[in-house]
Amino acid sequence: MSIDSQIARLQALEILDSRGNPTLSVTVTLTDGNSATASVPSGASTGLHEAVELRDDDRNRYGGKGVRRAAAHVEGEIADALMGLDARAQSDIDHVMIALDGTDTKGRLGGNAILGVSIAVARASALAQGRPLYRSLNDADDYLLPVPCMNVLNGGKHADSSLDFQEFMIVPHGAPGFAEAVRYGAETYAALRSLLHDRGLATSVGDEGGFAPRLDSNEAACELIVAAIERAGYRPGVDIAIALDPAASSFAEGESYHLSRSRTRRLDRAALLALYGRWIDAYPIVSIEDGFGEEDWAGFIDQTADQGDRIQIVGDDLFVTNPRIIREGIARHAANAALIKPNQIGTVTETIEAVRICQQAGWGTMVSHRSGETADDFIADFAVAMGAGQIKSGAPCRGERLAKYNRLIAIEAELGDRARMAAPFARYVERRA
Template sequence: MGEEGGGRSCGTTRELQKLKQQALEYYQENDVPRRLEELLNSTFYLQPADVYGHLANCFSKLAKPPTICKVVGKNVLDGLGLPTLQVEIFCTIQNFPKNICSVVIATHFEVHENDSWELAEAEEAERLEAVSTAVQWVNETITEELQGLGPSSQAEVDQVLRTFFESKVQEDKERKELEKVLEDSTVPTPFPLMPPSPPPPPAKKKGQKQGRKDTLPEKPIVPPDPVEPVLCGSMAIGAVSLAVAKTSAILGNSPLYLNIAALKHRQGMAMLLEIQKHINRTIEVLPPLKAETKKGHNGGKKGQQQITGKLSHLGCLTISYDTIEQPLLLIQGICANLGLEMGTNLHLAIDCAAHELMDYSRGKYEVMMGTHKSAAEMVDLYVDLINKFPSIIALIDPLRKEDSEQWDSIYNALGSRCYIIAGTASKSISKLLEDGNISIPKSSGLIIKHTNQTTMSDLVEITNLIDRKKHVTVFGSTEGESSDDSLVDLAVGLGVRFIKLGGLSRGERVSKYNRLLTIEEELVQNGRLGFNEEHSFYLNEEAEKATEALEAAAALAGELPEAPQPIFPTEVVEESART
């Protein structure tokens, strides 16, 4: 036993010495610091398992950084049970492929609950084709294009995706031009028709005085703009870009929102974090629900009939009402019962969705059943509403984007008192970046969404553009959301002012509220979350100039100290009511 044990001991010693010598040669060839050599000199006193563990740790630090080896697209279901795209990222880590993360992107299709079965069937087929094409793009070309790239190289990845998408756009354009040529060649040219004779002038009415002007007819309603075309499969671009960003965050052991924030504030991030650690967030805790109340839940008298409704796919309660003010009075009454003061503890943002209210047969908005108003009358309606309910801080899509004159009117009338936000009335992110103009229609803010070909770099670029124009950015969810909560990280990382999540119901939306609370807790614990008690509004041009002049004069006089800006001033906008 002694000889056998002694032999095993000598063999182990020789193996350790040999391994030590090989490691020293490797370190010397690769110019590794002397501290690693000292570590190896001490391995003689360690057990073999400890030696290999230390060596593995040392070599892992010298290993090649993770690179993308495969991107996989899948057809999955969203929160409404409809098809959408899932993307998985595989990376090569220490010579082994590993599944790092997956994301699910929502489709751009709107959900119309009252559509006929024919329209619903046609849209379902279009949605399925869009998802199938996106899956094909990811599994064929995109995965090949991204192989070997590092997930931390977000700008390089996004540029590859943009180039690929531009090629697809060009292919689609050439295909449509060819189809048009073939169609024109097969259709016979019709003979020109004689133009109809002009109608006779209207007869002069008897008794009409000379020079008296006839009553001018109402200005014809502007037809809706054609729906902006969306290239089939474009959601692959946005999904892959988000998946790569999330992969980089996971590999870097950091939250996604910090990864996005670093992407946007790469140069000024350290300075902003230094400022923010001196700012403490004041948290208001809502009072508990009262055990008993004498009033009904709507704040009315005891015994008053309660308003009932159903839950929409947006997670919001849809109710019937007799007046425009009734839903707002309902919210006001509930807040009074809870001890909340409107305009202090709670502010309202109304998603007016004016494009859904237009009655094209009458050329007016149907604000309630049987109540129609022109675009000019809508402006007066909103002014009266803000006068009655000053706690409303935002009107989203108060008019159709085609009513540009009335957008100017409502902005001039209310722009200093509440945000006038363009959601559906705004162009897509790609169009906004292409035009570089976010002022049509005239508004104080925009809703942006992560859909289709939108990349992480696009989101950074559009929010920078909106910030430069002193507009407010609202990051919004889509109607067919999934349970993926990356949207919240994007909103916080981009530093947007508001996030629009819909009602606090359904798993795919509750998960986002939970993620928002988690981020808030993390930032409060780290001392990185600033708080601004008052809402600042971007005034119209005349008021802006006067305010800037006063601020400049006060600053010169030493009366206006510079206030540090919060790095993540994200707030929540719930869809509380629809006009």
């Protein structure tokens, strides 16, 4: 153990996220005087089995959403347990916190408290080693940069729009590198804004920076994106594809799905699967996330069997970055990719485990932000360190979203020839061509 890299102090501060709700900022100070800070995001569309965000439930402050109790746990029980431990021992520190909390969902101390400490420790470890964070997490000869998946049209719980589906994303997978992928995406986003303006539609944005217009149907969103790709001078499907996150749990009602915003109708599982099939035929879709509700395992299994050789099928609310549930999903062939959100599981160590389980099974991994974000760019370094291959951080708009993309641009420049970007969807595009 290095004396210089021991944890000397933990501090927590109640700050605001991108929706104006309270969240935690945690600072770890080492015995050498170096300190590192992390801030914790928050989701609007959350899975039932996610790590618990501990809130104060004091209606006189922030409508009960304050996080003073979580902050007190950081500076109290957690600090007492971690004081003097080597910040470079990430797994040991994370498991001390897991055991200290003693619940399956980190509900006693708060997943927000534990994650804030875990990420701050990871940053402090990088400082102690004199390395960039991505290299501290994984010292490699070269690194895979993620393809950005940019949410450009918002619906569902992320916007007051006419869209039932939560996210319509553009995926510039044909770009030769990350900075160029961001350029492809930003130019298409600008073209989409222009199209909306020309049609007299709103260009206000939702939680993740995507536009939130009143459209006639969910299908109209895909048609607009194809038109925007073409207006920007790119080839739909080849240069830029479409990814969807319906977030179907938000419109699941019992064993049916109620698409009430754009067209009032109820679909059973088979009808919703058929709808996705028609869309895959009609539009350059390469990925669908949470196409069925989080408790509808049969829907995911059916979709993987029926469409898994044509598109990436991603589980988010279904798996909640939980290694145990991901293993079950692999055994049941319930998807071929998982969304990776550190705050769903609550520690860096468990998030790494979730990624590695997917990779060993040949599954795709998409590292993700949350709708309530901060300027913290941890997930950018994490995606590079893990070779995740994909990242979604919202539209090329709003500072808390751009912080992640800009950090990845900087990492690419820093790595030079040691950085590469590979299209994770190439096999689907080739099969459909």
